[in-house]
Amino acid sequence: MTSEISIQHQDFALADEVALLEQDNATDGAVVTFTGRVRNNNNDTEVSTLTLEHYPGMTEKSLAKIIATAKERWDIGRVKVIHRIGALKVGEQIVFVGVTSKHRKDAFAANEFIMDYLKVQAPFWKKEQSDKGEQWLDAKHSDEAKAQQWS
């Protein structure tokens, strides 16, 4: 079995990831995916590049815990989380979450739960290069509030 978690510099292909989730998996009729990409602006700043730093070891551990919690809460089948690191340009893919389930409700809920917790617990940091120079992004209070809605 391929790993559920991948932290990588290289890009990924949505079709390949979904094919792996569906391979030899005729029981799960529902597949929900989330893909996050670099937007061209953030609070009226024209973004050119994002640089993603992470904490090797803790990243994998925190994502594994989030996935394990999702599997306890919902009846889901396979899960894949990919997060890219390094320098990423506008339009490039940053993150992928894929979840399969017999029930679409569980696939939607587990996928959103994993994204919400990834946002506030997984040790990644974004530095933005824009027309206003270079700066570390601030965490959003709305992300913290959104994650707390699951508890």
Place this chain on the structure above:
Amino acid sequence: MTSEISIQHQDFALADEVALLEQDNATDGAVVTFTGRVRNNNNDTEVSTLTLEHYPGMTEKSLAKIIATAKERWDIGRVKVIHRIGALKVGEQIVFVGVTSKHRKDAFAANEFIMDYLKVQAPFWKKEQSDKGEQWLDAKHSDEAKAQQWS
């Protein structure tokens, strides 16, 4: 611009659909997809084939209304709904919903809303060919209840 709704016999490619949703769209950082496939069993029945019938004209109109409602309720960008008709084997794709947004919460909610309403309002019917013969599937009360949660 390509149509937001496609009712078709032929299969679709997830990657192509997502590429169209993302093309020239650097403002929407979030993409959520739902893919529904033919499962190999349903209430302990071994399914071999599903045959999908629909009501041409009404199908497109009902889906257009559902998409319009989703666009009123959430801040979303592009939407694509594909539903296949005809005979489909186990593992084959039946339905695709793709939604882009600036905000992942809106993309998740709108996508699930569209699927929930498609399930109870769009005129499609499934006939199942299984080891127990051929029969039209019954609608699920749980689907009706799930759709009503949005109102």
Place this chain on the structure above:
Amino acid sequence: MINVVFFAALREQLDCDSLTLESHELSTVADIIKQLSARSEQWQQTLNNASLLSAVNHDMVDKSHPVKAGDEVAFFPPVTGG
């Protein structure tokens, strides 16, 4: 004239895809059901199923919905797509 169409299990039970009715004397969907129910025990039973759904000109409607010449009226069981 009113065009009436049937789908899925209903179409099979009635062994009928579509039919045409004179529109005078028919002012609601319920009137159509009443007229067609007189055809036989099978039609009576199928069209008076509590879960029967109806649409006029591609919009889902209640049985009290008005109908007029040129309308397309559809009858079908609860939908099961997706």
Place this chain on the structure above:
Amino acid sequence: MINVVFFAALREQLDCDSLTLESHELSTVADIIKQLSARSEQWQQTLNNASLLSAVNHDMVDKSHPVKAGDEVAFFPPVTGG
């Protein structure tokens, strides 16, 4: 020995990726913050930011969490991935 690591804006502000501390006299994460804060005004300010997060052996913990020889203790700002 306790290995201490810093990430993102914290690493840049302190101009330090990692350092090693003798573990005796250090029983909690707060003790480490206190000892390092004595280094300079910059360290004092950075490590006493209300939003500072800490982890011990890759688990997010409160400042009262115990530390012992062999632990890896990390300090970093609120995370911004995804």
